[in-house]
Amino acid sequence: MTQRAQRRVTKTAAMTAQTVVDGSAARAVRPEPVAASELPEIDSRQRVTLSLVPRINETNKRSMLVMVIALVVVAFSVIVTLVLMNTSVAQRQYDIVSLRNQERVLSQENQALLKEAQSLSAPQALAKKAKALGLVAPGAPGLVDLNDNSITKSADKAVEVEGNSANYATLPLPGQSIRDKAKADTKKSESKAPVPTVGNTSKDDAKPASDSADSKNSMKSEVKDETATRKVADDGRPVFKDSELNGGTIPAPMIKSPTN
Amino acid sequence: MSSTALDTAKKRMRFLLILSLAALLAIAGRLFWVQGINASTVADAAQADRQREEVIAPTRGSIVDRNGTLLAVSVDRYDLVIDQRDQRDEFRRAKRDGTNGSEFIGWDQAVKELAQILDQDPAELATSVQPQDGAKPKGYVVLAKGVTPEVKNEVMEVGIPRLSPLLRSERQYPQGVIAGPLLGFVRNSEDQTSVVGAEGLELSQEKHLKGTEGSRKIEVSADGVRIPVTEVEETPAVNGQDVMLTIDSDVNYVAQREAEKKQKQFNAQWVSVVVQEVKTGKILAIGDSAQLDPNDPGATDPEFRRSVSITRAFEPGSTGKAAIFAAAIDQGAVTPKTEFRVPNKYTVTKETINDSLPHDTFDMTAAGVFARSYNTGTVMVGNKLTKKQRYDYMRKFGLGSPIYLGLNGASAGQLAKPENWDRRQQYTTMFGQGYSQTVLHTASIFQTLANGGERIAPSLIEGYKNDDGSVTEPDQSKTSRVVKKETAKEMLKLMEGVVESGTGTKMKIPGYRVGGKTGTGQAASDKGYDGYSYSFAGVAPLDDPQYVVVATMYRPQGSWKNFSVADTFTEVMSHVLNTYNVPPSSTKSEAYDVFVGKEQKKPW
Numbered sequence: 001m002t003q004r005a006q007r008r009v010t011k012t013a014a015m016t017a018q019t020v021v022d023g024s025a026a027r028a029v030r031p032e033p034v035a036a037s038e039l040p041e042i043d044s045r046q047r048v049t050l051s052l053v054p055r056i057n058e059t060n061k062r063s064m065l066v067m068v069i070a071l072v073v074v075a076f077s078v079i080v081t082l083v084l085m086n087t088s089v090a091q092r093q094y095d096i097v098s099l100r101n102q103e104r105v106l107s108q109e110n111q112a113l114l115k116e117a118q119s120l121s122a123p124q125a126l127a128k129k130a131k132a133l134g135l136v137a138p139g140a141p142g143l144v145d146l147n148d149n150s151i152t153k154s155a156d157k158a159v160e161v162e163g164n165s166a167n168y169a170t171l172p173l174p175g176q177s178i179r180d181k182a183k184a185d186t187k188k189s190e191s192k193a194p195v196p197t198v199g200n201t202s203k204d205d206a207k208p209a210s211d212s213a214d215s216k217n218s219m220k221s222e223v224k225d226e227t228a229t230r231k232v233a234d235d236g237r238p239v240f241k242d243s244e245l246n247g248g249t250i251p252a253p254m255i256k257s258p259t260n
Numbered sequence: 261m262s263s264t265a266l267d268t269a270k271k272r273m274r275f276l277l278i279l280s281l282a283a284l285l286a287i288a289g290r291l292f293w294v295q296g297i298n299a300s301t302v303a304d305a306a307q308a309d310r311q312r313e314e315v316i317a318p319t320r321g322s323i324v325d326r327n328g329t330l331l332a333v334s335v336d337r338y339d340l341v342i343d344q345r346d347q348r349d350e351f352r353r354a355k356r357d358g359t360n361g362s363e364f365i366g367w368d369q370a371v372k373e374l375a376q377i378l379d380q381d382p383a384e385l386a387t388s389v390q391p392q393d394g395a396k397p398k399g400y401v402v403l404a405k406g407v408t409p410e411v412k413n414e415v416m417e418v419g420i421p422r423l424s425p426l427l428r429s430e431r432q433y434p435q436g437v438i439a440g441p442l443l444g445f446v447r448n449s450e451d452q453t454s455v456v457g458a459e460g461l462e463l464s465q466e467k468h469l470k471g472t473e474g475s476r477k478i479e480v481s482a483d484g485v486r487i488p489v490t491e492v493e494e495t496p497a498v499n500g501q502d503v504m505l506t507i508d509s510d511v512n513y514v515a516q517r518e519a520e521k522k523q524k525q526f527n528a529q530w531v532s533v534v535v536q537e538v539k540t541g542k543i544l545a546i547g548d549s550a551q552l553d554p555n556d557p558g559a560t561d562p563e564f565r566r567s568v569s570i571t572r573a574f575e576p577g578s579t580g581k582a583a584i585f586a587a588a589i590d591q592g593a594v595t596p597k598t599e600f601r602v603p604n605k606y607t608v609t610k611e612t613i614n615d616s617l618p619h620d621t622f623d624m625t626a627a628g629v630f631a632r633s634y635n636t637g638t639v640m641v642g643n644k645l646t647k648k649q650r651y652d653y654m655r656k657f658g659l660g661s662p663i664y665l666g667l668n669g670a671s672a673g674q675l676a677k678p679e680n681w682d683r684r685q686q687y688t689t690m691f692g693q694g695y696s697q698t699v700l701h702t703a704s705i706f707q708t709l710a711n712g713g714e715r716i717a718p719s720l721i722e723g724y725k726n727d728d729g730s731v732t733e734p735d736q737s738k739t740s741r742v743v744k745k746e747t748a749k750e751m752l753k754l755m756e757g758v759v760e761s762g763t764g765t766k767m768k769i770p771g772y773r774v775g776g777k778t779g780t781g782q783a784a785s786d787k788g789y790d791g792y793s794y795s796f797a798g799v800a801p802l803d804d805p806q807y808v809v810v811a812t813m814y815r816p817q818g819s820w821k822n823f824s825v826a827d828t829f830t831e832v833m834s835h836v837l838n839t840y841n842v843p844p845s846s847t848k849s850e851a852y853d854v855f856v857g858k859e860q861k862k863p864w
Binding site: 093104105107108110111112114115118119121122123124127140141143145152153156172173174175176177179222237 | 329330333335353408410432433434435436437438486509510513514516517520524551552553555556559560676770771834838844848
């Protein structure tokens with residue numbers, strides 16, 4: 001930088017060294033030929049006439065304005081389009097999510113209704129309803145031989161529910177717990193058999209009495225019986241029945257739930 | 261400004277210039293590294309940071325019967341979970357009475373509403389909703405499990421902040437106890453979000469029912485909200501196949517009802533009814549007296565959570581004579597008309613064979629021996645074959661090997677090799693003692709005889725329905741010829757004799773020709789033979805056998821004179837014949853004479 005400044009300084013010196021007066025006579029001022037590379041930047045004597053920038057005519061002006069407006073509009077519309085597209089895509093995503101939710105809700109509703117329909121049309125539910133309506137199971141159908149138009153067998157009469165062999169509505173309904181049913185049955189059988197087998201010390205005596213009790217009930221009572229009356233001998237060993245020992249000294253393990 | 265000050269300023273400027281150039285270069289270099297050389301790695305890292313992968317759980321396939329009735333289905337349920345942290349004393353929610361606007365409610369009110377919806381004790385519920393006695397609030401407290409979508413929606417209306425429903429799948433059995441032990445039941449998967457089979461068909465068909473998990477890749481921003489415009493990579497889940505059974509739920513209901521009724525009537529240990537199609541070997545119904553509701557398997561005795569028809573082997577008694585007679589006729593050792601002099605007691609190789617009721621010595625046909633089910637006569641017939649021959653036939657009929665229906669715990673029964681039969685066993689095996697089998701084995705033997713001597717392995721699965729509605733057939737059932745066609749035909753006539761004039765006269769069904777064989781077997785325990793099993797295996801209609809029904813009652817109690825499964829058989833069989841519109845028989849009975857000579861009515 002300093003170097004360049006130096007050079008400019010010398011240049012100016014060379015120019016100022018050119019004298020205007022030659023002795024007494026004024027020199028015809030004619031610029032010394034200067035190397036093109038060293039052409040001074042400004043010639044104060046011969047200036048180029050300044051002139052205004054040529055006027056833009058009206059049409060040009062208008063087209064320029066249109067152009068600018070168009071550009072602005074384009075730019076603006078691009079932005080708007082982008083924003084709109086973005087929002088619409090985002091909106092679609094929300095739509096998809098909400099439709100998915102709607103689908104789920106509907107399918108859940110469908111599931112619930114289907115399940116209800118299936119449960120209502122379950123055979124045991126139908127049987128119960130039929131019984132409530134007073135319907136009875138049909139007797140054997142009658143038969144007609146189409147070859148000779150003879151009745152080969154006349155139909156049996158349907159019998160009243162009480163006397164009918166097909167006692168409907170014995171199985172638990174869908175949704176009705178087996179536990180409840182078992183409880184109800186136990187109550188029923190208890191009321192029928194006033195002498196319960198539970199608590200009887202001799203199991204063999206109780207056997208005929210369990211006739212009316214349902215087998216599950218009597219089995220359970222037997223189990224209870226065993227645990228309740230398991231005696232402990234003097235040596236601290238529990239006393240087992242002969243049938244449990246089956247000739248051995250300790251009872252065989254009971255298989256409760258067979259697995260693979 | 262002095263020249264030294266100017267110099268210092270220049271120097272500083274130069275230093276700063278170099279410094280900023282260096283910084284610029286470093287940044288440019290880094291930019292070039294990130295954007296040019298290492299671009300993909302960085303992009304991947306960013307992607308990985310944004311991306312979340314969700315698992316799409318497949319829906320477990322349904323189990324349907326042959327008519328498309330739903331037996332097992334998966335439904336959506338919700339677990340309600342609350343985050344106790346950062347909760348205020350009051351919260352704002354939309355008014356619940358349908359009017360616009362919102363209201364502020366406190367926790368007492370919220371818990372009260374919640375308790376009412378969930379049908380829980382408010383005091384108890386309050387302890388899980390809010391931390392108690394200054395305890396540290398928990399981030400995850402389960403308020404209720406497996407609530408229905410309606411309950412969930414109602415709970416969400418209460419508007420408790422940070423209470424969220426978690427979706428999970430639950431298994432339901434809309435028909436309740438129908439075919440319960442066959443369907444089995446499910447248990448929760450390890451992660452508690454779905455269910456897996458635990459027993460029965462649910463277990464054995466797991467790979468069909470389960471389906472394949474799908475996945476969804478989405479991009480989320482730093483605050484965890486999904487970026488909407490990003491690409492979603494989704495592998496859809498493949499739902500499990502629906503398993504179609506050969507079971508008819510209506511017939512199964514009748515079978516179950518009759519079994520339960522019979523069990524109650526005689527206080528038997530169990531009663532089982534099996535219905536099988538003759539021409540296809542398909543199982544139409546398996547009814548057990550003990551009911552299992554797969555919605556609540558715990559309510560049933562562990563012993564009866566599987567079908568006794570396939571798990572319990574017992575000595576069949578006289579129904580086992582069918583195999584021996586078929587073998588003897590097949591080998592040409594006897595014909596149905598071969599005559600025998602049948603006494604009440606028959607002693608062979610020092611073993612005395614008795615008949616259950618004392619009777620006079622009769623001159624009978626082989627068919628008559630079968631009809632009246634005399635053990636003595638049966639031993640005479642069976643003795644025409646070697647032990648090996650009889651054993652081979654029994655094996656061919658399927659005895660001694662388990663019948664796999666897709667239910668675990670199938671019993672093979674016990675059938676000792678003939679060289680291991682003791683002196684008495686070689687005779688007892690002729691009339692159904694000294695070996696054991698399941699009810700299903702009996703059904704299979706009679707299916708074989710009714711199907712012209714060709715055994716079709718029993719099957720329970722009709723096919724697998726894919727998500728697109730197409731059906732995949734299961735492996736073909738194995739078929740094998742056991743006896744000649746003529747033999748099977750003769751056996752049907754023998755069976756008809758049982759119902760016409762033998763031990764099974766109560767098994768008649770009006771309009772149809774029915775054949776079968778009764779069976780009374782002694783049931784053994786560790787104390788010896790101390791019980792009985794009663795069964796009847798029947799085929800109808802005899803002019804074109806369609807269905808086999810086997811009714812078995814194990815260890816009934818009470819007066820033995822009344823023990824009978826006749827009504828069970830007729831009720832189920834006539835229901836099946838009616839349901840499937842089987843035309844009544846139009847041909848005459850082909851039963852053989854029971855006794856030699858004209859006189860056929862002789863005392864028992």
